[in-house]
Amino acid sequence: MKEVIVHPKRCVGCMQCMPACATAHSRTRHLVSAVLETPQPKPRVHVGAGRFNEGFPNRCRHCDPAPCQLTCLTGAIYRHAGTQTVMIDPDRCINCASCAMACPYGVIRFHEDPLGPPGRAVAVKCDNCVARVAEGQIPACVEACKVGALTYEERDTAMKRQTLAVARSMSSGAGEPVLPPGVGLLRTMKESQVQLLKG
Amino acid sequence: MKYVILGNGIAGVCAAEAIRTLDLEGEIVMVGDETFLPYSRPMISYVLDGSEPHDKLPIRPADFYESMKIKPVLGQRAVSLDVENRRVQLADSTCIDYDRLLIATGADPRPLRAAHMDLGGIFYLRTESHVRQQVAALSTARRALVLGGGLVGLKAAYALLKRGLEVTLLITSGYPLSLQVDEIAGKMVLDELLRRGLKVLVGRSVRAFEGNGVVRAAVTDTGSRLPCDMVIIAKGVLPSRDFIPRQHIHVDLGVVVDDHLQTSAAGIHAAGDVAESVDISRGCRWVNALWPEAAVQGRIAGLNMAGRPVVYPGSMSRNVLRVYDLDVLTLGHANPGPEEGCRIVWSGGPGKGRYRSLVLKDDILVGAVLVNQVEQGGVLCALMENRVPLRLSTSRLMAPDFNFACLLP
Structure with a gap:
C-alpha cells in the first residue's frame, strides 16, 4: 500500500505543500476559488522551522x-x-x-x-487525501513538493532506495550523494547563518 | 478462562476490547453500576452547557455487549471480594466466580457533609443520570451555586453561565484549579469567568442547605445565607474500593498496581480511576483519575489479563479546559511546592493573551501549563512521558513558533 513518506533532509521550507493541502481540503478544490471561501480552508501539513531554520513538513x-x-x-x-x-x-x-x-x-x-x-x-x-486517492490522484502535498521531500510510494521501496543511497555514498568512488548538492548547500548555509548570529 | 470486569466505564470497556483481541472464546462478565450504554463521562459537562445533546454520549454501538460476547450485569455494585475463593459478591447477594478479575470500579464524588442534603436541586456532576436531572431542572433554575473550584466545578460553573443562570462559585483555596495549574493561569481563568458574570467566593464552605422540598439557600460556615435554587457539588472524587479486603490487596488512596497493572493479589488487575500507579512526573505513587489514563490502563490491563505481558509505563496528570476564549492545557506536576527543588520558567500572563509555564527537575521537563495556543501541548507531553533530557533552551520550548522540527537533530 502506498503512503506519504517524508524525507526531512530534503525539505527546503518552500511551504508549497501547505496551500496545496488547504486547496485539496476546500469546497471548490481550486486555489483561486478556495481563497475566497468562508471559512477559509487551512492546511493540514505544517512546515515548521527547526533549530537551524531548516524546514520540516510536519504531518x-x-x-x-x-x-x-x-x-x-x-x-x-x-x-x-x-x-x-x-x-x-x-x-x-x-x-x-x-x-x-x-x-x-x-x-x-x-x-x-x-x-x-x-x-x-x-x-x-491530515486525512491522507482519501478523497483525492479515491479519484485516482496522489495526495496534494506530494504533488506540490518540488524537491522530493514528500513522496507517495510503498514504504519498502523508499527504505530500499535510501539504504542503497547511503551504501553507495559510503563506498569509494561513490556515485550520487544522498542529498542533492543544492539542498545540501542550502542546509549548510542556514546552519552557518544561525551559528554566526549566535556567535 | 473466565474474566470478570468490575465497572463498565472506559477502563472496563477498553479492557474487554483488549481481551477480545487475544481471546475470542473466554467468558467475560462485566458488572456495572450504571445501566446506560458505555458513554463518554467527560462529555457530560458539554451536555450541561447545551453544546451537545444527551443522546450523543454513548461511545460504543447499542449492541456493544452482544458483539463483544460480554455478559453484562448492570445496575449492580460489588459489595465484597473473596480473594481466596476467587469470588465476587454483588449487592443483591449473587456471587460470581472468576479466573481473572479487573477492578475498574472508578470513583465516586467526594460527599459533602452538610445539613439537609436531601433537598431537591442539589446535585453531583459525575454520571449521565446526574446531568439528565440537571438539564431537566434548568427550566426552573435561576440562581446556581457551584461548590468546588476544581476542573469539574469550573466546567459546571461555565456550563450554567452559558445557560444564562446567575452562578456563584465557592472555592476553598485562593484561586480555582489550584491542583492543576499555578496561580497565574488560575487567575487568568478566573478573570475570564468574572468578566462573563460569574460570582466567586473564596475561602468559604457550605454548612447547611435550607428549603422546603427543594433547595432555596445555602448557609456558609461564616453564617451568611446564599439564595440559590440549584447546587452542584464538585469537591473531587474518591476511588470506589470499599469492598476490597485490605488484608489481601494493597490499598492506599487507590488500589496499588505494579508495572503490569496487577494488584498485590495474583490474577487481580486494576485500572482507571480506582488504580494507584506510579506517576511519571512526580516519581511516586499517585491516583491520576483521568479519562485518557483510564482508557490506556484498561487496554493494557486487558492484554495482561489475556496472557500477553505488556508494561504500563506509569501515569501522568493531564487536563485540557476550554472556557469561552481561553484554552488551558496542563501537564504533569504543574504546580510543585517550593521544597521540591523544581525550576519554574514562565512567560506571558494576564493581558498578554498567552501564558506558558514549564517545570523542570534538573534537565527533565516534569510539568507544564499552557494558556492559549495549546496545539503543541502533546509534543511537551511526549518529552515528559519519555523523560527526555532537554537539549533545547526553555525559551525555545515556550516560543510561539515551537514545533516538532525543533527537536530534530
Whole structure:
C-alpha cells in the first residue's frame, strides 16, 4: 500500500505543500476559488522551522495505536479500515482539545473547517487525501513538493532506495550523494547563518 | 478462562476490547453500576452547557455487549471480594466466580457533609443520570451555586453561565484549579469567568442547605445565607474500593498496581480511576483519575489479563479546559511546592493573551501549563512521558513558533 513518506533532509521550507493541502481540503478544490471561501480552508501539513531554520513538513503519522484515538472523549477519531488512515469525524468531534495533549507531533489544529459542520470549530488533521486517492490522484502535498521531500510510494521501496543511497555514498568512488548538492548547500548555509548570529 | 470486569466505564470497556483481541472464546462478565450504554463521562459537562445533546454520549454501538460476547450485569455494585475463593459478591447477594478479575470500579464524588442534603436541586456532576436531572431542572433554575473550584466545578460553573443562570462559585483555596495549574493561569481563568458574570467566593464552605422540598439557600460556615435554587457539588472524587479486603490487596488512596497493572493479589488487575500507579512526573505513587489514563490502563490491563505481558509505563496528570476564549492545557506536576527543588520558567500572563509555564527537575521537563495556543501541548507531553533530557533552551520550548522540527537533530 502506498503512503506519504517524508524525507526531512530534503525539505527546503518552500511551504508549497501547505496551500496545496488547504486547496485539496476546500469546497471548490481550486486555489483561486478556495481563497475566497468562508471559512477559509487551512492546511493540514505544517512546515515548521527547526533549530537551524531548516524546514520540516510536519504531518499526521497515522500512528498505530494512535494516542489521539485512545484519548478521544467522543470516539470521533477512528481508523479507516481500508487505508489504515486515522480519521476525525467532524460531526462527532466536540472540540475539547484532548487530542492536542495526546499528539506527540503536534499536528492537530482546531478551527471551523469547510468540510466540517458550519459555524463550529473542530479538530482537523491530515486525512491522507482519501478523497483525492479515491479519484485516482496522489495526495496534494506530494504533488506540490518540488524537491522530493514528500513522496507517495510503498514504504519498502523508499527504505530500499535510501539504504542503497547511503551504501553507495559510503563506498569509494561513490556515485550520487544522498542529498542533492543544492539542498545540501542550502542546509549548510542556514546552519552557518544561525551559528554566526549566535556567535 | 473466565474474566470478570468490575465497572463498565472506559477502563472496563477498553479492557474487554483488549481481551477480545487475544481471546475470542473466554467468558467475560462485566458488572456495572450504571445501566446506560458505555458513554463518554467527560462529555457530560458539554451536555450541561447545551453544546451537545444527551443522546450523543454513548461511545460504543447499542449492541456493544452482544458483539463483544460480554455478559453484562448492570445496575449492580460489588459489595465484597473473596480473594481466596476467587469470588465476587454483588449487592443483591449473587456471587460470581472468576479466573481473572479487573477492578475498574472508578470513583465516586467526594460527599459533602452538610445539613439537609436531601433537598431537591442539589446535585453531583459525575454520571449521565446526574446531568439528565440537571438539564431537566434548568427550566426552573435561576440562581446556581457551584461548590468546588476544581476542573469539574469550573466546567459546571461555565456550563450554567452559558445557560444564562446567575452562578456563584465557592472555592476553598485562593484561586480555582489550584491542583492543576499555578496561580497565574488560575487567575487568568478566573478573570475570564468574572468578566462573563460569574460570582466567586473564596475561602468559604457550605454548612447547611435550607428549603422546603427543594433547595432555596445555602448557609456558609461564616453564617451568611446564599439564595440559590440549584447546587452542584464538585469537591473531587474518591476511588470506589470499599469492598476490597485490605488484608489481601494493597490499598492506599487507590488500589496499588505494579508495572503490569496487577494488584498485590495474583490474577487481580486494576485500572482507571480506582488504580494507584506510579506517576511519571512526580516519581511516586499517585491516583491520576483521568479519562485518557483510564482508557490506556484498561487496554493494557486487558492484554495482561489475556496472557500477553505488556508494561504500563506509569501515569501522568493531564487536563485540557476550554472556557469561552481561553484554552488551558496542563501537564504533569504543574504546580510543585517550593521544597521540591523544581525550576519554574514562565512567560506571558494576564493581558498578554498567552501564558506558558514549564517545570523542570534538573534537565527533565516534569510539568507544564499552557494558556492559549495549546496545539503543541502533546509534543511537551511526549518529552515528559519519555523523560527526555532537554537539549533545547526553555525559551525555545515556550516560543510561539515551537514545533516538532525543533527537536530534530
